Amino acid sequence: MRRWTREFGSGKPAVQVSVGAAVIGVALVLAAFGARLGPYDPLRYDPREVLTRPSVAHLLGTDPLGRDVFSQIIGGARISMVVGIVSVLGGLGAGTAIGLVAGTLRGRGADVLMRAMDALLVFPSLVLALAITAFLGVSLWNVIGALAVTFVPTFAILVRGEVLSLREREFITAAGALGVGRLRIMWRHLLPNVSDVLLVQASFGVGTAILTEASLSFLGLGVPPPALSWGRMLREGYSYLLLAPWISVASGAAIFLVALAFQMFSDGLRDVLVRRPGAAAR
Amino acid sequence: MWVFVLRRIATMLFAILFLTALIFVLMQAVLGDPVVLMLGRDADPATVARLRQDLGFNRPTHVQYLDWLGRLLQGDWGRSFRTPQPVLEAIIARLPVTLELTFLSLVVAVALGVGLGVLAAVRPYTRLDFGISLLTAFGTAMPNFWIAILLILVFALHLRVLPSSGSIPFVEDPLGNLRAMVLPAITLSAAYFSNVARLTRAKILEALESEYVRTARAKGVREARVLLVHALRNSLLPVLSVLGVSISRLFGGAVVTETIFALPGIGILLVDSILSRDFPVVQGVIIVITVGVFLTNFLVELAYAAVDPRIRIG
Numbered sequence: 001m002r003r004w005t006r007e008f009g010s011g012k013p014a015v016q017v018s019v020g021a022a023v024i025g026v027a028l029v030l031a032a033f034g035a036r037l038g039p040y041d042p043l044r045y046d047p048r049e050v051l052t053r054p055s056v057a058h059l060l061g062t063d064p065l066g067r068d069v070f071s072q073i074i075g076g077a078r079i080s081m082v083v084g085i086v087s088v089l090g091g092l093g094a095g096t097a098i099g100l101v102a103g104t105l106r107g108r109g110a111d112v113l114m115r116a117m118d119a120l121l122v123f124p125s126l127v128l129a130l131a132i133t134a135f136l137g138v139s140l141w142n143v144i145g146a147l148a149v150t151f152v153p154t155f156a157i158l159v160r161g162e163v164l165s166l167r168e169r170e171f172i173t174a175a176g177a178l179g180v181g182r183l184r185i186m187w188r189h190l191l192p193n194v195s196d197v198l199l200v201q202a203s204f205g206v207g208t209a210i211l212t213e214a215s216l217s218f219l220g221l222g223v224p225p226p227a228l229s230w231g232r233m234l235r236e237g238y239s240y241l242l243l244a245p246w247i248s249v250a251s252g253a254a255i256f257l258v259a260l261a262f263q264m265f266s267d268g269l270r271d272v273l274v275r276r277p278g279a280a281a282r
Numbered sequence: 283m284w285v286f287v288l289r290r291i292a293t294m295l296f297a298i299l300f301l302t303a304l305i306f307v308l309m310q311a312v313l314g315d316p317v318v319l320m321l322g323r324d325a326d327p328a329t330v331a332r333l334r335q336d337l338g339f340n341r342p343t344h345v346q347y348l349d350w351l352g353r354l355l356q357g358d359w360g361r362s363f364r365t366p367q368p369v370l371e372a373i374i375a376r377l378p379v380t381l382e383l384t385f386l387s388l389v390v391a392v393a394l395g396v397g398l399g400v401l402a403a404v405r406p407y408t409r410l411d412f413g414i415s416l417l418t419a420f421g422t423a424m425p426n427f428w429i430a431i432l433l434i435l436v437f438a439l440h441l442r443v444l445p446s447s448g449s450i451p452f453v454e455d456p457l458g459n460l461r462a463m464v465l466p467a468i469t470l471s472a473a474y475f476s477n478v479a480r481l482t483r484a485k486i487l488e489a490l491e492s493e494y495v496r497t498a499r500a501k502g503v504r505e506a507r508v509l510l511v512h513a514l515r516n517s518l519l520p521v522l523s524v525l526g527v528s529i530s531r532l533f534g535g536a537v538v539t540e541t542i543f544a545l546p547g548i549g550i551l552l553v554d555s556i557l558s559r560d561f562p563v564v565q566g567v568i569i570v571i572t573v574g575v576f577l578t579n580f581l582v583e584l585a586y587a588a589v590d591p592r593i594r595i596g
Binding site for chain 1: 293542557
């Protein structure tokens with residue numbers, strides 16, 4: 001689907017990559033240092049400052065408990081980034097392993113495995129994540145695990161497709177003829193050749209994971225308090241939409257900006273790394 | 283064609299069996315041993331063994347799965363933990379709202395998507411085109427719960443032209459029902475009409491460069507006809523295939539959309555039952571979504587194959 005975004009030319013690849021990377025960099029810094037960077041303690045109640053409008057003292061206003069929204073947004077970056085990155089890494093690891101194995105050892109078992117991956121891919125990922133957290137219960141690691149599962153089929157199908165086209169190439173058949181073992185072929189010859197595609201897909205996946213985590217939190221099934229989460233802020237602010245729209249609007253904007261940054265970064269990266277000469281001139 | 287249809291049916295059945303088996307295993311893991319649940323932990327081992335024998339819980343897992351599947355097919359979906367209502371009844375009562383929401387979103391996605399796509403393709407690289415491409419870029423990247431909140435802020439709270447939540451049955455007040463569906467349908471379709479618009483624009487621009495359009499123009503066919511009959515028709519094939527993928531995502535988005543707009547559909551039922559750990563209902567809703575997703579996917583593939591012969595032969 002990203003290909004069409006590219007065709008609409010939302011900018012030169014290098015610009016997309018750098019703008020995306022800049023926003024991601026800011027989010028990473030916020031995630032690393034957390035609430036210490038904010039002007040207030042994001043969890044400090046202040047009964048005198050309940051639902052105040054955005055002002056110089058409180059850039060994005062305060063919530064019903066008098067907590068500073070801007071500080072909460074800064075503190076919330078950590079959960080989004082951790083959940084996004086770790087879940088994609090999990091899905092990437094498992095999916096790549098499945099894809100490499102299914103692509104290298106062809107047979108009935110591999111076929112059934114890939115059919116199962118196809119089925120999981122078609123299934124709506126939010127419902128899948130909901131179902132898994134429903135059965136496992138809500139915690140940081142369960143949310144990460146549930147999201148990781150939703151990424152496994154994408155990576156498995158992607159890697160297997162690449163492997164199937166690579167395995168007919170001369171350098172792979174040559175390695176096989178020289179007596180190089182299957183595991184070594186996978187690790188030394190196949191994996192480095194799919195790493196570009198994986199990087200593009202992974203950076204796109206982090207954006208998706210951040211959106212899905214926010215949806216889960218919005219539904220009350222995300223990372224539980226006291227951890228700060230943009231999705232939960234949005235949900236809590238929703239009850240005060242008429243009185244204090246800034247809570248929901250600001251937390252939604254944070255989710256949107258970071259997800260968009262990952263999307264732009266991935267789109268640009270795809271143009272730089274994956275597009276082969278000639279393919280771009282369709 | 284028949285070989286194609288049969289192969290697709292087999293794929294669909296495999297997918298449904300695989301996912302229901304997954305649900306079954308997860309349910310077993312969560313609920314634990316039903317016999318211990320019934321008799322308590324301190325029960326006499328002999329009694330436990332006898333009841334297990336009587337109820338068939340000592341059979342191998344795959345036999346129990348098939349038995350469970352058989353009961354589902356006969357309409358026995360169990361009872362909710364919270365209310366005495368049978369699960370199937372609860373789901374059927376909620377289904378119309380979800381179906382209406384997804385159907386309307388699909389209509390909006392196609393109408394708005396193709397419309398905007400054609401408009402952008404007719405005037406490429408102008409301000410109009412830029413505006414549309416900006417709108418669709420936002421449409422794909424904005425989380426739908428945020429779109430919903432912005433729409434509610436503007437149209438329900440400030441302009442007060444549309445309701446922000448709730449739903450009225452269509453038979454009681456058709457107009458009121460549709461009014462309540464406007465914001466949810468726009469919310470749910472935002473990502474899809476954006477994708478459809480982008481794809482339509484790209485494909486039409488591609489078609490306008492093609493030989494057959496040049497031939498049509500050389501014949502003296504009017505420009506509107508060239509656009510709508512020659513170029514658009516060929517551009518809609520890829521759009522159809524995107525919709526197939528989108529429908530399954532719509533079911534996921536519907537869960538969030540229903541929750542925000544308080545529409546009593548199966549999405550809200552799913553979230554409520556997860557929060558109250560009402561597992562029979564959770565299981566039921568997930569099965570319905572599974573069957574719905576793979577059935578619509580199958581129908582779209584069938585439609586696609588009917589329109590494009592390359593699919594069923596290739």
